[in-house]
Every structure is written in C-alpha cells, then in structure tokens.
Amino acid sequence: MSLxxxxxxxxxxxxxxxxxxAVKNVSFSVEKGxxxxxxxxxxxxxxxxxxxxxxxxxxxxxxxxxxxxxxAEMIGAKExxxxxxxxxxxxxIFQEPMTSLNPLHTLETQLEESLALHQGLxxxxxxxxxLELMTKVGIRDPESRLGAYPHQLSGGQRxxxxxxxxxxxxxxxxxxxxxxxALDVTIQAQILELLADLKREEGLSLLFITHxxxxxxxxxxxxxxxxxxxxVETGPTEEIFANxxxxxxxxxxxxxxTGGPDPVRDFAETIVETEHLKVWFPIQAGLLRRTVGHVxxxxxxxxxxxxxxxxxxxxxxxxxxxxxxxAVMRLLSSEGRIxxxxxxxxxxxxxxxxxxxxxxxxxxxxxxxxxxxxxTVEQIVAEGLSVHEVSGGHDRRAMVANILREVGLDxxxxxxxxxxxSGGQRxxxxxxxxMILQPRLVVLDEPTSALDMTVQVQIxxxxxxxxxxxxxxxLFISHDLKVVRALSHKVxxxxxxxVVETGSNAEIxxxxxxxxxxxxxxxxxxLHAAG
Numbered sequence: 001m002s003l004x005x006x007x008x009x010x011x012x013x014x015x016x017x018x019x020x021x022a023v024k025n026v027s028f029s030v031e032k033g034x035x036x037x038x039x040x041x042x043x044x045x046x047x048x049x050x051x052x053x054x055x056x057x058x059x060x061x062x063x064x065x066x067x068x069x070x071x072a073e074m075i076g077a078k079e080x081x082x083x084x085x086x087x088x089x090x091x092x093i094f095q096e097p098m099t100s101l102n103p104l105h106t107l108e109t110q111l112e113e114s115l116a117l118h119q120g121l122x123x124x125x126x127x128x129x130x131l132e133l134m135t136k137v138g139i140r141d142p143e144s145r146l147g148a149y150p151h152q153l154s155g156g157q158r159x160x161x162x163x164x165x166x167x168x169x170x171x172x173x174x175x176x177x178x179x180x181x182a183l184d185v186t187i188q189a190q191i192l193e194l195l196a197d198l199k200r201e202e203g204l205s206l207l208f209i210t211h212x213x214x215x216x217x218x219x220x221x222x223x224x225x226x227x228x229x230x231x232v233e234t235g236p237t238e239e240i241f242a243n244x245x246x247x248x249x250x251x252x253x254x255x256x257x258t259g260g261p262d263p264v265r266d267f268a269e270t271i272v273e274t275e276h277l278k279v280w281f282p283i284q285a286g287l288l289r290r291t292v293g294h295v296x297x298x299x300x301x302x303x304x305x306x307x308x309x310x311x312x313x314x315x316x317x318x319x320x321x322x323x324x325x326x327a328v329m330r331l332l333s334s335e336g337r338i339x340x341x342x343x344x345x346x347x348x349x350x351x352x353x354x355x356x357x358x359x360x361x362x363x364x365x366x367x368x369x370x371x372x373x374x375x376t377v378e379q380i381v382a383e384g385l386s387v388h389e390v391s392g393g394h395d396r397r398a399m400v401a402n403i404l405r406e407v408g409l410d411x412x413x414x415x416x417x418x419x420x421x422s423g424g425q426r427x428x429x430x431x432x433x434x435m436i437l438q439p440r441l442v443v444l445d446e447p448t449s450a451l452d453m454t455v456q457v458q459i460x461x462x463x464x465x466x467x468x469x470x471x472x473x474x475l476f477i478s479h480d481l482k483v484v485r486a487l488s489h490k491v492x493x494x495x496x497x498x499v500v501e502t503g504s505n506a507e508i509x510x511x512x513x514x515x516x517x518x519x520x521x522x523x524x525x526x527l528h529a530a531g
Contacts, residue, residue: 312488
C-alpha cells in the first residue's frame with residue numbers, strides 16, 4: 001500500500017461566474033522512503049495538487065477524486081481527522097519562510113507552539129527538543145538563536161528553521177513547495193543536501209514541488225510533469241531525463257540560457273566606472289546614538305562598464321551586489337570615485353544629477369511587486385516620460401506602443417492592469433518602462449530569478465537583443481550563474497562586501513582563481529549535473 005495515493009483528483013475554482021479548472025484528473029502515488037517531484041511552470045497546478053493532500057484549499061475550491069494517506073481517505077474527512085494528519089503525519093515547507101514565520105515571535109516561541117499543539121511539550125522538555133531540531137537542520141550555536149526573530153536570520157537560516165518546524169512532530173511525509181527558489185546556489189545546494197540526509201536518517205517520504213528540473217534530477221526518484229492542470233508525463237527520474245516522450249517535457253529540459261552576448265566594439269565608450277568605491281553603514285548605540293561600528297556593505301570596489309557591455313555581479317545574499325549597483329546610481333551614499341558618461345558624479349547635489357537620471361534605469365527582481373496594481377500598462381510605461389519631461393515631439397501613446405512591441409508585447413493590451421499578465425509578461429512591462437527613456441546604463445537586479453526556466457530563456461534573449469540594438473551597458477546582478485554566463489562579458493565576484501575576483505566571462509567560469517568562486521561554480525553547475 002502506498003503512503004500517499006492520489007487518484008483522479010480534480011480541483012476547480014469559480015469566481016464571478018467563471019470556472020477555472022486548476023487540476024484535472026491527476027493520479028500519482030508516493031511510496032514510503034521515496035521522493036516524488038511534481039515539476040511544471042507557474043500555473044500548472046503543482047501547488048494546488050500538494051495542498052489538496054490534506055484539504056488546505058479555500059472553501060471556494062471544488063474537489064473531486066480520491067486522496068488516501070496510509071489507506072485513509074482525506075477528501076471529505078472530518079476536520080478533527082485532518083488536524084491529526086496535518087503537521088503530525090504530513091508536514092509542509094513553503095517557498096518563502098518570511099511569509100510562513102511570525103515576525104513578532106522568537107524562533108523558540110514558534111517552535112514551542114508547534115510542539116505544545118501536537119505533543120504537549122512545554123518548558124524545559126520543549127527547549128531540549130527545539131535545540132535537538134535546530135542542531136539537526138544545521139543551525140550553528142542554536143542556543144544563541146533561540147531568542148532571535150525571523151528578520152535577524154539569513155534566507156538559508158530561515159528555511160532551516162522552517163524545516164525544523166516541519167520535522168518537529170516526526171512526520172512520515174514532507175511536502176516541500178519550491179523550498180529553494182529564493183535562495184543562492186550555495187544555500188540551495190546545502191538545503192537539498194540537508195533534505196536528502198534527513199530523508200535517509202528519518203525514513204521520510206518527500207513530495208517535492210518545483211519548476212527547476214536541475215533540482216529534480218538531483219533529488220527525485222520519480223517525476224510527474226504537469227502542464228495546464230494535467231500530468232502529461234510520469235516515470236523514474238533517469239528515464240524522464242534520458243528519454244522524455246512528451247513535447248512539453250522536452251521543452252522544459254531544453255529551457256536553459258545558453259550562448260553569450262555579442263562582443264563589445266573596439267574603442268567602445270566607457271559608460272560608468274568606479275574607483276575604490278566604499279559603502280559603510282554606521283551602527284549607532286546608546287542614548288546619544290553614537291557610532292560604535294560600521295556594516296561594511298561594500299569595500300574598495302573598482303569596476304567599469306562600456307557601451308554594449310554587461311558586467312555580471314555575483315555572490316551570495318548579503319555580499320553587497322545590490323548595494324554596489326545602487327551606489328553606482330547614486331541612490332546610496334558612498335565614498336570613492338564614480339564616473340558616469342565622463343562626469344565625476346560623486347558628491348553631486350540631487351538636483352544637479354537629475355538630468356542624468358533618465359540615462360540610468362533599473363529593472364527589479366519581482367515583477368509582481370515593482371508594478372503599481374492601480375495603474376494601467378500605458379500609465380506605468382509612460383510614467384518616466386512625465387517625470388523626466390521627455391517627448392521628443394512624439395505622441396506618448398505611440399512611444400508606449402513602440403516600446404511594447406520592442407519587448408514582445410501587444411500594444412493593444414496597454415489599457416490592461418498588471419494582474420492580467422503572467423510573470424514573464426510583467427517583467428517585459430518592467431523592461432519597457434526602463435527602455436522607453438533610451439537609457440545608456442540599465443541595472444538588472446535579479447530580473448529572472450522569480451520566473452520559470454522557459455520564461456528566463458526568453459527574457460535573456462530579449463535583453464541580449466535590446467543591448468545589441470541600443471548599445472546598452474548592463475549591470476547584471478544575479479545568483480543564477482547559468483544566466484550570468486549567458487549574458488555577461490565580464491564578471492565581478494563579491495563576498496561580504498569585498499570584490500574577491502574580477503575578470504572576463506571565460507576567466508571566471510573556466511578558470512576561477514579563488515576558493516570562494518570555485519565553491520560558487522561547483523554549487524551552481526553540480527546542482528544541475530546528473531547524480
């Protein structure tokens with residue numbers, strides 16, 4: 001008998017008279033000690049399927065079919081029975097721990113709450129178990145972390161806490177819904193290794209939800225490929241990778257950013273350069289708020305980017321990548337020389353630098369959070385024209401239509417709002433907003449990390465095409481080294497505020513000189529290697 005057996009599961013949601021069939025006639029099983037991965041793009045029905053296993057869907061969901069756990073039917077089960085299974089027998093790890101952890105409670109309080117609810121453990125007994133769990137998931141010096149709040153931990157540490165909470169009550173099945181998507185490659189590798197170790201030591205079964213086939217190849221025994229709410233292909237991992245039968249599976253496997261940008265022209269103009277750039281944030285304490293130290297976000301960074309050139313900036317979270325880019329754009333205070341379009345802009349008054357602002361634009365990581373939900377696409381894209389008083393004698397609506405066409409969107413959709421678009425389309429809107437001002441420098445801050453693999457490839461191709469056509473200089477910040485390799489001419493490697501290595505794309509990727517860079521490469525590329 002399978003530990004989890006799903007048969008003919010269908011889930012639909014009805015809103016304003018329209019019915020969305022999110023999951024259609026899905027069947028799969030998870031055996032004891034097995035890892036099954038459900039893989040597919042956003043909107044394919046992966047997470048809805050996972051939440052259906054213990055009836056965690058909203059009341060508006062219409063669910064049919066069968067979900068049996070340990071032989072007991074979950075669909076239609078009484079709430080008391082479902083509560084016994086949730087958190088005890090089946091535990092969840094979600095994508096973003098900051099939305100799952102309570103920001104107002106310490107780690108000890110949150111872990112103890114779970115132990116008290118399910119096992120009746122409190123006080124000293126609970127603390128002993130909490131320390132044991134935190135040690136098991138690799139949190140160093142756990143006693144010093146008991147009083148910490150979620151915001152005081154790194155992304156990787158928060159995800160380890162979530163795993164500790166999921167393990168607290170000795171579950172048989174762990175459902176991991178995109179648990180590594182928001183993490184750096186080195187932290188991703190650590191979390192996947194931790195899950196594999198826990199599976200082996202605890203005898204766990206694992207249902208792993210992801211859009212990343214590289215992770216699937218490393219961790220899963222069997223794979224279910226989902227598209228538009230249906231499982232289109234299933235089988236042992238090795239078989240799926242060696243001989244994919246469905247066109248969609250082949251499309252996912254081929255979705256990898258490859259190739260490289262066009263060479264930079266000889267004697268291309270230098271757009272931006274820095275010398276010995278430093279960004280230190282003061283640490284203030286006491287009644288008089290005296291400065292007692294500094295957070296050294298960026299130390300001694302010397303970089304340059306030419307017309308038509310991409311400088312990739314890589315490193316783990318907290319290494320100073322985004323801080324460096326914001327300082328270059330004079331959005332953060334810094335020390336050292338900054339030259340932009342042959343102007344030494346360090347120390348310039350904001351009013352003096354304002355005419356140059358249209359020449360330096362930024363595209364952010366999250367297309368869901370960076371676009372105003374109350375503005376139409378036309379208003380979003382044209383906003384910069386109003387701010388910088390740019391028209392060039394042209395009709396603004398025509399300018400918006402032209403730039404939308406250039407980024408691969410239909411101008412007829414300009415009256416729509418952001419929520420009516422997919423993640424990839426929203427990122428194209430964000431790129432159009434930056435490009436309509438015809439900038440010379442564009443900072444790209446993790447512009448592909450929130451996107452599915454197939455969409456990532458499209459955005460990389462779009463960025464290369466725009467760079468070629470407009471001779472754009474890019475500062476490209478990313479923890480996805482495969483995307484950096486496909487887009488960058490030069491690479492800067494940062495660690496804890498320091499530039500530890502810099503060189504051409506080939507030098508950094510093919511012959512890294514420092515141990516830290518080699519570790520980054522191993523984590524990024526071994527992560528996607530067989531076995």
